[in-house]
Amino acid sequence: MSSWNHVSRIWLIVTETPTLNAPQKQAIFRPEVYEVNTVQQAMSVTVTAEAGTSTEERWEKETAFLLEDIGRHLELDQETCVLDYGCGVGRLSKALIDEYGCRVVGVDASKSMRLLAPEYVLSERFTVWSPDVLAKMVAKGFRVQRALCLWVLQHVLDPAEVVQLIGSALSDGGLLYALNQLTRCVPTNLGYVNDGKDVEAELDKRFDILNRSSLPAEVTTPQIAQASRLAVMRKPEAPAE
Numbered sequence: 001m002s003s004w005n006h007v008s009r010i011w012l013i014v015t016e017t018p019t020l021n022a023p024q025k026q027a028i029f030r031p032e033v034y035e036v037n038t039v040q041q042a043m044s045v046t047v048t049a050e051a052g053t054s055t056e057e058r059w060e061k062e063t064a065f066l067l068e069d070i071g072r073h074l075e076l077d078q079e080t081c082v083l084d085y086g087c088g089v090g091r092l093s094k095a096l097i098d099e100y101g102c103r104v105v106g107v108d109a110s111k112s113m114r115l116l117a118p119e120y121v122l123s124e125r126f127t128v129w130s131p132d133v134l135a136k137m138v139a140k141g142f143r144v145q146r147a148l149c150l151w152v153l154q155h156v157l158d159p160a161e162v163v164q165l166i167g168s169a170l171s172d173g174g175l176l177y178a179l180n181q182l183t184r185c186v187p188t189n190l191g192y193v194n195d196g197k198d199v200e201a202e203l204d205k206r207f208d209i210l211n212r213s214s215l216p217a218e219v220t221t222p223q224i225a226q227a228s229r230l231a232v233m234r235k236p237e238a239p240a241e
């Protein structure tokens with residue numbers, strides 16, 4: 001499973017319109033962009049200021065929408081344990097625990113996010129693991145009925161691997177709520193690049209899609225709404241042997 005040291009040596013092909021005989025540009029994966037020193041910095045790199053909006057405004061309005069929408073689709077209560085894959089500093093983990101009283105296992109590849117998240121979430125109902133620990137726990141039988149993955153899959157080096165890991169942590173029939181940008185946006189030494197990988201196709205391979213929409217423009221900017229894709233999915237039941 002990915003850890004920063006391992007993946008940072010892998011090269012990406014940047015998808016630019018190739019001209020005959022012109023060498024393709026290559027970019028080096030730079031996930032260290034998610035290593036931060038403070039909660040404030042974590043907020044700024046995970047929910048970025050964009051044209052027409054700020055980190056603070058997105059944090060407030062988008063989080064309020066997601067809290068309600070996730071609660072409605074995933075039907076959370078005190079008995080539920082939710083996997084928040086790519087939890088960052090725990091924006092939704094905290095909101096979900098405070099509102100629904102559920103338990104949350106946050107997973108993030110950034111060590112500093114994992115160190116800062118408990119400080120931000122401030123709840124005994126929150127635990128945070130690295131992707132490697134999640135994979136080991138899954139191998140030992142750890143499963144959840146509910147998972148979310150918000151603004152993560154467009155940034156990971158290998159979406160197929162991450163979708164597989166999330167799927168392996170869900171019980172059969174379990175629900176996944178995902179929010180992504182429609183185009184890939186991978187952090188590299190050349191800035192954020194689109195490597196052309198198809199996140200939706202990876203999700204379609206492993207999940208039944210129950211609902212597909214985008215963020216409503218009222219809770220963000222028209223540009224972010226248009227570039228977003230929300231999906232609620234179910235992990236299919238394993239066929240009876």
Ligand SMILES: C[S@@+](CC[C@H](N)C(=O)[O-])C[C@H]1O[C@@H](n2cnc3c(N)ncnc32)[C@H](O)[C@@H]1O
Nearest residue numbers: 034046086087088091108109110150151152156
């Ligand atoms: C844009 S932020 C979103 C954070 C959070 N989901 C939210 O909406 O506030 C992306 C997060 O995914 C994490 N991340 C990136 N690649 C990952 C991977 N392969 N496995 C787990 N987390 C990853 C980053 O460290 C970062 O915290």
